[in-house]
Amino acid sequence: MDANDLADPKIFDEASMMRPGATGYGIHGYRVVEVESLWRIKGRARPIALIQLAVTADKPANLANARNHVLEAASNGANLVVLPECFNSPYGTGYFPEYAESVKDGASVKALSAMAKDAKVYLIGGSIPERDLTDDKVYNTCTIYNPAGELIATHRKVHLFDIDVPGKIRFQESETLTAGNKLTQFDTEYGKIGVGICYDIRFPEPAMIAARQGCFAMIYPGAFNMTTGPLHWELLQRARAVDNQMYVAACSPARDLNATYHAWGHSTIVGPAGDVLQTTDEKQGIIYADLGT
């Protein structure tokens, strides 16, 4: 089964057949054994770092800040490094078209490729506003690099964040963004990893499909807010983890009360039992966990 097309009903048919309790795929008899044996066979530690960056309106400064932190994470032993959603631009629908660039040769992807290569890490490059030069549409896109600095996968946020909680928060990504239509997974020597962006975590299916296709982790660059963050940020990560008995990591920007959007922060790494391995507060910083122990 190739789970790269959300529009393909076969994907959902097969995924739903594999729900816990469905014939032949009881979750406890299947995933736990597979995950544990993967650790033993590979015998490798999988140190991950989530970088909760302070994001400003200055794109070159954001890229330089990201680079410093990626190099720091690598020097502390991380092999997988994650940046936050929208790390090169303020998070806001008015900013997306202004900051958008091509993922073929834009300044941000060049900088990300160099960071991955110089740090010798897999880099899950948060997300950036992407302008597709063929259709001129703007997407919220995560680009992923191997330790040679090669772009190995891209994920365009599938579920756009359109919310209106009266008196609390109104945000309509669809005012300026277009949704992606593919699920994303990539291979590493540490195992296969699935990727979603922020609001994508509210939908169980991408994580479920990734787990059933052998991913040991789902990684979500994200930027929850002060309304839904306290309520759902950790809950959703722990739910996706325990649903699928896989690692889940979500990496936020730091909170900036002078920005138009106040990110919740609290980047978090959750284990396959739904246990919080590492988390943080709202400030800039790096958290680490070993996904192999």
Ligand SMILES: O=C(O)CCC(=O)C(=O)O
């Ligand atoms: O789902 C939420 O509550 C927040 C989602 C979000 O901030 C985003 O998708 O950027």
